[in-house]
Amino acid sequence: MAALGKKNQWLKSFVWLFVPLGFLCVFCVYPAVSAVCTSFTEWSPRGKTSFVLFDNYKAVFSDPVFGKACGNMGILVFFGMITGNAATILLAELLFNMKEKRAAKAYRYLFLIPTLVPGMVSVLLWKNVIFAGTEEGLVNILLSVFGVKPNAWYFSERWSKFAIVMTNFPWVGGIGFLIYLSGLQAIPESCIEAAQLDGVTTWKRVFYIDLPFLLGQIKYFFVIGLVNGVQNFDFQLIVTDGGPNNSTIVPGYMLYMKTYGYSKLGEASAIGVTLFVLTFALTLLANGIAKRSKEEIA
Numbered sequence: 001m002a003a004l005g006k007k008n009q010w011l012k013s014f015v016w017l018f019v020p021l022g023f024l025c026v027f028c029v030y031p032a033v034s035a036v037c038t039s040f041t042e043w044s045p046r047g048k049t050s051f052v053l054f055d056n057y058k059a060v061f062s063d064p065v066f067g068k069a070c071g072n073m074g075i076l077v078f079f080g081m082i083t084g085n086a087a088t089i090l091l092a093e094l095l096f097n098m099k100e101k102r103a104a105k106a107y108r109y110l111f112l113i114p115t116l117v118p119g120m121v122s123v124l125l126w127k128n129v130i131f132a133g134t135e136e137g138l139v140n141i142l143l144s145v146f147g148v149k150p151n152a153w154y155f156s157e158r159w160s161k162f163a164i165v166m167t168n169f170p171w172v173g174g175i176g177f178l179i180y181l182s183g184l185q186a187i188p189e190s191c192i193e194a195a196q197l198d199g200v201t202t203w204k205r206v207f208y209i210d211l212p213f214l215l216g217q218i219k220y221f222f223v224i225g226l227v228n229g230v231q232n233f234d235f236q237l238i239v240t241d242g243g244p245n246n247s248t249i250v251p252g253y254m255l256y257m258k259t260y261g262y263s264k265l266g267e268a269s270a271i272g273v274t275l276f277v278l279t280f281a282l283t284l285l286a287n288g289i290a291k292r293s294k295e296e297i298a
Contacts, residue, residue, distance in 0.1 A: 032276075039269035056270040065246055066254060066271070072161065073250045077229035079165045085221055087171040089214070092180035093206060108178065115174050120238075126167050127154060127239050154240055157247045164235055164248060176221060183214045219290040223283055230279045251275055 042052045060066050091111065098104040114122075130138045133152035140150040153163040187209065195205045211218075233252035236242050242249030242257075251271055258268040 035269045035272050038265055039273050041266050043263075043265035052266065056266040057274075060267055060270045060274065065249065066251065068246050069242075069249045069251045069254055072248060073230065073252075075161055076164060076250065077226065080229055081222065081225045083165065083171045084176070084225060085218065088174075088176045088221075089180055089211075089218075091172045091177045092184055093210065095177070095181055096184040097202065108181070111172060111177060112175065119234075122168065123235070123238055131163050131167070154248075155244055157244045160240060160244065160247045164240075167235070179217055179221075180214060183217045184210060187213045215290060219286065222286050222290075226282050226286060227279055230275055230282070 039056055040051060040053055042050045042055070095104045095107055098107075131153040132138070132140070133150070133155050134140070135144070135150050137150065137153070139153070140148075144150070151159055153159055156163075191209055192205070195209060200208075231252050233250050233256060236248055236250060236253040237256065240248045242253050252275070255268045255271040255275070258264040258271065
């Protein structure tokens with residue numbers, strides 16, 4: 001009876017694991033494998049598919065637009081990582097060091113309010129009000145006080161990337177600061193008290209105590225920021241269409257356009273595989289740097 005019960009338990013476990021594993025293979029593994037295979041073919045909407053080996057990769061890497069897209073992506077990801085993490089850590093530090101704890105709790109709720117606003121509303125607000133390319137735009141009105149002429153911002157080849165980076169300023173909304181704040185609150189009070197007794201200033205405590213304890217959270221947001229930054233093209237799709245003159249185009253937007261705009265599924269898959277390899281390499285690099293930093297601190 002005991003053996004029969006173990007067998008039934010094993011079968012139940014197998015069934016419960018097989019169902020989610022099946023969904024994972026169908027909706028996650030199969031599309032990824034299919035994309036890799038498609039990147040070596042020339043796909044036709046009429047159903048005729050021919051094997052072209054590395055021709056799609058040659059076409060992608062020889063395209064000057066793709067090189068410009070990678071450069072734009074690097075700039076946006078770099079500044080996005082700085083603004084997103086630095087501003088959030090600063091806000092968490094300010095709340096953590098507030099002496100009035102009731103006010104700190106109230107501020108926590110206030111800084112969560114932006115997450116309740118749909119992202120599309122925020123994008124339209126920045127596009128049509130704050131960075132509007134007309135004389136009625138908020139930023140243009142403020143700059144006109146100093147005699148600066150109106151700028152098109154998102155639709156200016158010179159200022160478009162700057163406008164995208166500055167969007168959602170001061171970059172502190174959301175739950176990211178709560179995760180950093182919880183990490184700060186997890187620091188042993190004995191460490192903070194010992195630093196105070198030794199006369200350590202607040203800034204030195206931040207660099208030598210707080211940031212090392214936040215290394216796990218920083219690593220998480222760094223990796224997530226890299227993955228989202230490499231894959232993201234929402235702003236280009238909604239606002240700029242990759243322009244003007246490809247000044248805001250990114251590989252993700254090229255992938256989208258080659259798929260749904262030009263039906264070049266082979267080249268689109270080649271871009272997708274390239275982005276996967278790049279993301280995987282950057283993630284390994286980030287994990288290696290974080291592991292080495294943790295070992296040095298230990």
